[in-house]
Amino acid sequence: MSRLFDDASFYQLLTQIDESIAEEVRVRGCDCGGVLHSARYPRKPRGIRSALDERYEDRLSFCCAQDGCRRRHTPASVRFLGRKVYLGVIVVLLTALHHGLTEARRRRLIEELDVPAQTLWRWRRWWRERFVQTRCWRALAGRFIPPMTTNDLPGSLLGRLTAGEISKRLVQLLMLIAPVTTSTSSLRVSRDPQKM
Numbered sequence: 001m002s003r004l005f006d007d008a009s010f011y012q013l014l015t016q017i018d019e020s021i022a023e024e025v026r027v028r029g030c031d032c033g034g035v036l037h038s039a040r041y042p043r044k045p046r047g048i049r050s051a052l053d054e055r056y057e058d059r060l061s062f063c064c065a066q067d068g069c070r071r072r073h074t075p076a077s078v079r080f081l082g083r084k085v086y087l088g089v090i091v092v093l094l095t096a097l098h099h100g101l102t103e104a105r106r107r108r109l110i111e112e113l114d115v116p117a118q119t120l121w122r123w124r125r126w127w128r129e130r131f132v133q134t135r136c137w138r139a140l141a142g143r144f145i146p147p148m149t150t151n152d153l154p155g156s157l158l159g160r161l162t163a164g165e166i167s168k169r170l171v172q173l174l175m176l177i178a179p180v181t182t183s184t185s186s187l188r189v190s191r192d193p194q195k196m
């Protein structure tokens with residue numbers, strides 16, 4: 001577990017997933033019929049650096065090339081959780097009680113990554129208040145029996161995933177919640193979380 005934050009291959013896998021989601025968006029094109037051109041957002045993920053390659057310096061995004069449209073299309077991401085400056089994997093791990101890290105390990109990581117208490121508090125509130133309002137969560141919640149408790153998200157979700165080791169379950173979870181990372185993507189969430 002402790003090695004997850006230094007494991008370059010884990011982050012490369014997340015990049016590959018983002019790239020394939022983005023490719024689907026690009027191929028589909030704009031609703032107006034226009035083609036999509038790359039228009040990435042520069043990012044500077046905070047916390048871990050050593051395991052990240054230069055592809056973490058921007059978020060994949062497109063802009064319609066059609067004059068008069070120019071609509072922005074930002075694909076869902078398993079790496080960047082909306083506009084949060086920390087990577088999604090950090091947000092998930094540091095807020096997932098019980099099914100992520102042990103309490104001691106979590107404390108150490110918070111110190112190592114220098115995440116302010118205020119930020120952690122905001123993230124917890126985001127899971128409890130914002131995330132549970134999303135269409136993504138509503139769709140997801142209905143697929144788990146018995147129903148998941150919401151006051152210990154994302155730990156309760158992580159605990160329901162059965163892929164085995166924590167890195168695999170994290171990838172699974174990041175894919176499941178990816179639709180919340182964008183308002184313009186229509187990423188299809190059709191995979192059965194129990195079988196992914």
Ligand SMILES: [Zn+2]
Nearest residue numbers: 030032064069
């Ligand atoms: Zn367009």
